Amino acid sequence: MSAPVVVIGAGVIGLTTAVRLAEAGRDVRVDAALLPDATTSAAAGASWDPFLAEPADLVERWSRDTLAVLRQLGADDATGVRLVEGTHESRVPRDVPAWAPWVDAAACDPADLRPGYVEGWRYCAPVVDMPKYLGYLVDRLTAAGGRLRQHRHTSLDEALAEAPIVVNCTGTGSRTLIEDSSVEAVRGQLVVVENPGIATFFCDDTPDAEELTYIYPQPEVVILGGTSDWGEWDLRPDSAAALDIVRRCVEVEPRLADARVVGHRVGLRPVRPRVRLESEHRDGTLLLHNYGHGGAGLTLSWGCAREAADLLRAAE
Numbered sequence: 001m002s003a004p005v006v007v008i009g010a011g012v013i014g015l016t017t018a019v020r021l022a023e024a025g026r027d028v029r030v031d032a033a034l035l036p037d038a039t040t041s042a043a044a045g046a047s048w049d050p051f052l053a054e055p056a057d058l059v060e061r062w063s064r065d066t067l068a069v070l071r072q073l074g075a076d077d078a079t080g081v082r083l084v085e086g087t088h089e090s091r092v093p094r095d096v097p098a099w100a101p102w103v104d105a106a107a108c109d110p111a112d113l114r115p116g117y118v119e120g121w122r123y124c125a126p127v128v129d130m131p132k133y134l135g136y137l138v139d140r141l142t143a144a145g146g147r148l149r150q151h152r153h154t155s156l157d158e159a160l161a162e163a164p165i166v167v168n169c170t171g172t173g174s175r176t177l178i179e180d181s182s183v184e185a186v187r188g189q190l191v192v193v194e195n196p197g198i199a200t201f202f203c204d205d206t207p208d209a210e211e212l213t214y215i216y217p218q219p220e221v222v223i224l225g226g227t228s229d230w231g232e233w234d235l236r237p238d239s240a241a242a243l244d245i246v247r248r249c250v251e252v253e254p255r256l257a258d259a260r261v262v263g264h265r266v267g268l269r270p271v272r273p274r275v276r277l278e279s280e281h282r283d284g285t286l287l288l289h290n291y292g293h294g295g296a297g298l299t300l301s302w303g304c305a306r307e308a309a310d311l312l313r314a315a316e
């Protein structure tokens with residue numbers, strides 16, 4: 001029988017890691033200050049989108065691993081994952097994105113580009129209803145014998161006193177829990193509107209764009225993005241930012257002009273110079289870190305979970 005594991009954090013990183021470990025036969029408990037619906041992960045758009053992150057070589061592997069899993073999950077409605085066609089478009093000429101071959105992206109016909117855009121790539125991406133998907137991960141964890149407990153840890157030693165293996169998946173929480181000051185919150189805000197019949201996604205991919213504009217359709221609603229506010233920890237939606245998001249998205253997709261706003265979402269991207277995925281031994285216990293995924297937590301989740309499970313096996 002393998003040693004019990006406590007995973008701290010019930011966002012997409014903690015839950016995916018916990019599912020991997022529980023399905024490999026481990027005794028897993030997830031401890032989280034915020035339950036899945038209240039996390040940054042639940043606020044995310046979200047789509048598989050290899051946002052720039054470091055270390056680049058590992059990010060490629062983790063993204064591609066995750067893509068393969070999400071594509072499989074997209075075959076089952078109950079997961080909240082759907083494979084949706086759409087475009088990344090740029091207002092200026094740019095290099096072909098590095099990820100384009102991974103998804104068989106095709107260059108857009110210039111006649112099909114949105115007004116003001118000069119280049120684009122069309123492909124099929126997993127687009128995820130995050131609250132539903134996190135619920136699916138919890139069900140999968142429970143089915144594999146794992147548990148979820150609402151509990152805020154004040155230190156890793158507190159957690160290590162309860163289990164000999166602890167996995168730190170606390171996102172921006174690592175700034176206080178382990179005093180990692182290299183983790184910065186990058187606040188993101190989204191607007192949720194009724195879907196007026198939009199079936200394809202859109203993402204502005206202009207290099208160095210000052211604004212982050214994207215449109216992710218769900219069956220009933222459309223998620224409109226977004227903002228990227230460095231060092232901002234305020235989780236209250238900002239009404240001026242919401243109006244600006246809607247304005248930018250309507251410019252790209254005029255059918256959104258009369259769409260009724262049904263919600264606002266705010267989350268804190270855990271940005272770090274590099275994703276931290278490593279193990280350390282402490283007085284006969286084993287600590288694994290898996291945090292700092294910035295704007296790409298969903299995109300990296302399954303690849304990082306697999307690597308965390310491999311690290312754990314190697315370190316035991």
Ligand SMILES: Cc1cc2nc3c(=O)[nH]c(=O)nc-3n(C[C@H](O)[C@H](O)[C@H](O)COP(=O)(O)OP(=O)(O)OC[C@H]3O[C@@H](n4cnc5c(N)ncnc54)[C@H](O)[C@@H]3O)c2cc1C
Nearest residue numbers: 009010011013033034041047153171173188267297298299
């Ligand atoms: C607006 C927006 C849009 C986004 N869109 C995308 C997208 O399209 N694609 C994509 O890949 N990514 C996207 N992201 C990024 C993605 O949401 C994050 O990378 C991801 O949610 C990080 O997941 P996480 O599990 O590390 O952190 P979180 O979801 O923040 O979860 C952290 C967990 O740790 C717990 N915790 C923290 N401290 C403690 C403690 N001391 N004790 C116990 N528990 C603790 C929290 O309570 C929580 O349960 C987006 C983010 C935002 C804000």
